[in-house]
Amino acid sequence: MPLKVGIPRALLYYYYYPMWRVFFQELGAEVVLSQPSNKGLLATGLKHAVDEVCLPVKLAYGHVLDLAGKSDLIFLPRLVSIGRREYICPKFLGFPDMIRRIKGVPKLIDPNINLYKSRMELYRVVHEVGKLFSCSCYKIGMAYMRSVKVHNQYLKLLRLGLMPAEAMAIVEDRVENLPVPEAVDSFKVALIGHPYNIYDTYVNMNVIKRLKEMGASIMTAEFLPEQVVNNSAARCLPKKLFWTLGQRMAGAAFNYMERSDVAGIVHIAAFGCGPDSMTGELIERSARLNGVPFLNITLDEHTGEAGLLTRLEAFMDMLRWRKAGPAWV
Numbered sequence: 001m002p003l004k005v006g007i008p009r010a011l012l013y014y015y016y017y018p019m020w021r022v023f024f025q026e027l028g029a030e031v032v033l034s035q036p037s038n039k040g041l042l043a044t045g046l047k048h049a050v051d052e053v054c055l056p057v058k059l060a061y062g063h064v065l066d067l068a069g070k071s072d073l074i075f076l077p078r079l080v081s082i083g084r085r086e087y088i089c090p091k092f093l094g095f096p097d098m099i100r101r102i103k104g105v106p107k108l109i110d111p112n113i114n115l116y117k118s119r120m121e122l123y124r125v126v127h128e129v130g131k132l133f134s135c136s137c138y139k140i141g142m143a144y145m146r147s148v149k150v151h152n153q154y155l156k157l158l159r160l161g162l163m164p165a166e167a168m169a170i171v172e173d174r175v176e177n178l179p180v181p182e183a184v185d186s187f188k189v190a191l192i193g194h195p196y197n198i199y200d201t202y203v204n205m206n207v208i209k210r211l212k213e214m215g216a217s218i219m220t221a222e223f224l225p226e227q228v229v230n231n232s233a234a235r236c237l238p239k240k241l242f243w244t245l246g247q248r249m250a251g252a253a254f255n256y257m258e259r260s261d262v263a264g265i266v267h268i269a270a271f272g273c274g275p276d277s278m279t280g281e282l283i284e285r286s287a288r289l290n291g292v293p294f295l296n297i298t299l300d301e302h303t304g305e306a307g308l309l310t311r312l313e314a315f316m317d318m319l320r321w322r323k324a325g326p327a328w329v
């Protein structure tokens, strides 16, 4: 019987799941995912999480606990840094330890991932994790190479404008053809936020679908190559941001602000997120200076759908009035 490795559908799942899935499957493991986010998972997360953590981490508790009883091991890397000279939010670092104290959680695979000084560290991590499944260095190396290939294919699809769920379906061979691109609308709206806030349809009350129904076509940070994002951040900020995801969000927002085809920016933040409060402020100030319409939405476990819809509708109306010109104002 293959070992079952559980992967929570939370946090950096939206960036790395295709890669992690292939790596474990190539090593003979069966990959088990938690259910898509829902009310029950959030309730479980709220019950077990420490009060100080942000909404996405509370929800991630629910995802991990959903895997108890379904998997032999849970993959929960202790993320310190995923890029040179950058750090990731400390809540990622502490998450495996927060989880470990809960009774009934399967054994964790929680390698330390710290690429602050060098990406070579990744090879040590790959072998540390791979050895749990195979003693063949060759097999582990091949599994890693195949997972990197799929990751690059996944990133390419995101750059083409696909949402993570669509890109995952393609790299997993669940659909054969690329989804037909939507008709180009006159309102391109940049949706900026952490991937687990903007792509988790439960937590954000399906904000992408709502905006599309109101006539927006959505652009996210993942549509842009990393180099472009970093160049925009470097042009607009006096120094590099400390956090990888904050840097990516700010760089993408600055890039979209410089484009005449993007009508406005919607920033999605999570209640209790320190990095979001700073990145959001930087983006908002820059939007104000550049005269770009900006809407900030802060999600928490009590955010109501009606309030969110009203704010989105008002924002889209404002974009229409701006486009129509002074006669409408």
Ligand code: SF4
Binding pocket: 054, 055, 056, 057, 089, 090, 091, 092, 194, 270, 272, 273, 274, 275, 276
């Ligand atoms: S960056 Fe913010 S939302 Fe993400 S884990 Fe850290 S505190 Fe939570």
